[in-house]
Amino acid sequence: MARLIHHHYSFPLLFVICMYAAFLSGVYSATFTLVNQCSYTVWPGLLSGAGTSQLPSTGLVLNPGESTSVPVPAGWSGRIWGRTFCGEDPTTGKFTCVTGDCGSGTLECNGGGAAPPATLAEFTLNGAGGLDFYDVSLVDGYNLPMLVVPQGGGSGGNCTATGCVSDLNAGCPSDLKMIGTGTNVAGECVACKSACEAFGDPRYCCSGDYSTPQTCGPSSYSEYFKSACPRAYSYAYDDGTSTFTCAAADYIINFCPTPAARKKNPPATPASLVDDASQGPASIDYRSLLQEDEYQKLANSTIHDLLEKLEEYGDSIDIDGFDIDYGNEVLTVKLGDLGTYVINKQTPNRQIWMSSPVSGPSRFDWDHDAKSWIYRRTKAKLLDVLEGELEQLCGQPVKLS
Numbered sequence: 001m002a003r004l005i006h007h008h009y010s011f012p013l014l015f016v017i018c019m020y021a022a023f024l025s026g027v028y029s030a031t032f033t034l035v036n037q038c039s040y041t042v043w044p045g046l047l048s049g050a051g052t053s054q055l056p057s058t059g060l061v062l063n064p065g066e067s068t069s070v071p072v073p074a075g076w077s078g079r080i081w082g083r084t085f086c087g088e089d090p091t092t093g094k095f096t097c098v099t100g101d102c103g104s105g106t107l108e109c110n111g112g113g114a115a116p117p118a119t120l121a122e123f124t125l126n127g128a129g130g131l132d133f134y135d136v137s138l139v140d141g142y143n144l145p146m147l148v149v150p151q152g153g154g155s156g157g158n159c160t161a162t163g164c165v166s167d168l169n170a171g172c173p174s175d176l177k178m179i180g181t182g183t184n185v186a187g188e189c190v191a192c193k194s195a196c197e198a199f200g201d202p203r204y205c206c207s208g209d210y211s212t213p214q215t216c217g218p219s220s221y222s223e224y225f226k227s228a229c230p231r232a233y234s235y236a237y238d239d240g241t242s243t244f245t246c247a248a249a250d251y252i253i254n255f256c257p258t259p260a261a262r263k264k265n266p267p268a269t270p271a272s273l274v275d276d277a278s279q280g281p282a283s284i285d286y287r288s289l290l291q292e293d294e295y296q297k298l299a300n301s302t303i304h305d306l307l308e309k310l311e312e313y314g315d316s317i318d319i320d321g322f323d324i325d326y327g328n329e330v331l332t333v334k335l336g337d338l339g340t341y342v343i344n345k346q347t348p349n350r351q352i353w354m355s356s357p358v359s360g361p362s363r364f365d366w367d368h369d370a371k372s373w374i375y376r377r378t379k380a381k382l383l384d385v386l387e388g389e390l391e392q393l394c395g396q397p398v399k400l401s
């Protein structure tokens with residue numbers, strides 16, 4: 001197939017051939033259009049999820065009013081965010097940003113993620129049921145307004161615009177403020193931290209004794225983000241009102257969407273997202289993906305099998321404090337000083353949720369094709385994740401599938 005791109009083909013013919021081949025193979029690639037409507041320069045960062053190849057460009061610069069398009073391959077998952085107040089050190093040439101810095105020392109992030117606080121757009125394309133899953137997350141804090149708008153999606157999903165268009169830095173609680181120290185931003189609130197980042201308290205981080213949906217709920221701090229941006233993630237278990245789906249869409253990622261732009265072009269940027277908060281945030285109807293009786297059968301079977309195999313595994317290893325408990329449909333695996341796993345059903349979302357001492361909270365959807373519970377952001381399988389992490393922690397392999 002590589003020979004199709006030899007120069008003796010004219011561009012229109014090559015385009016038709018490539019599009020036809022993509023049609024036959026069922027492959028769909030999306031286009032992300034990044035738009036900067038801020039009054040200042042934004043340096044977008046792009047990070048691919050585990051098991052997904054990095055994009056050709058992982059760091060960009062957008063001056064005020066500029067936009068650029070990024071082609072994204074089928075099945076891509078990852079994050080996009082905006083870095084602010086960036087520049088190069090005149091002595092060392094090292095590139096750094098006051099907010100959202102990815103630690104690479106260059107414009108390209110090269111596999112580095114955003115240092116919190118940062119507003120994150122998160123995507124998994126062609127996930128469960130062939131749908132794209134996307135959200136805007138403030139779980140790691142906030143640094144600038146962002147809006148994600150699907151374009152030209154198919155019949156699947158709700159294809160709802162989501163994001164945070166408010167300036168949360170202006171009203172950020174004093175104990176969450178990130179105060180700039182550079183020449184141009186000294187004394188200014190340049191970002192708003194999450195309570196987890198500010199205090200490191202397990203109650204706010206959904207970790208330790210607060211690592212399940214039942215024990216980790218919204219706080220007064222997360223409610224500050226949620227009340228201003230009702231469709232954005234405000235804490236780790238804020239799935240129901242914060243994750244959206246679409247099928248075969250392109251996406252506009254708009255930094256600092258303006259009221260004038262929203263009114264001028266409502267089809268591209270629905271005014272209802274901001275101007276009619278009374279409608280409330282839209283949510284995914286997971287029941288359209290998996291009927292409850294089928295979900296209960298699959299989830300119960302998975303958790304009961306895990307219970308049996310993990311009990312056998314516990315008998316084969318020497319870990320002080322190892323203990324397994326199953327009650328109220330919650331499976332708890334204690335590994336002494338190594339940490340605790342909590343695995344439970346989340347019936348409204350048709351998911352299995354896991355809290356891990358290694359990878360933190362994850363939410364797994366049933367994939368009919370793979371016949372496995374899949375973490376939609378990385379497409380990792382629940383059993384594969386557990387097998388790898390338990391071997392890493394305990395030093396002995398385990399077979400759970």
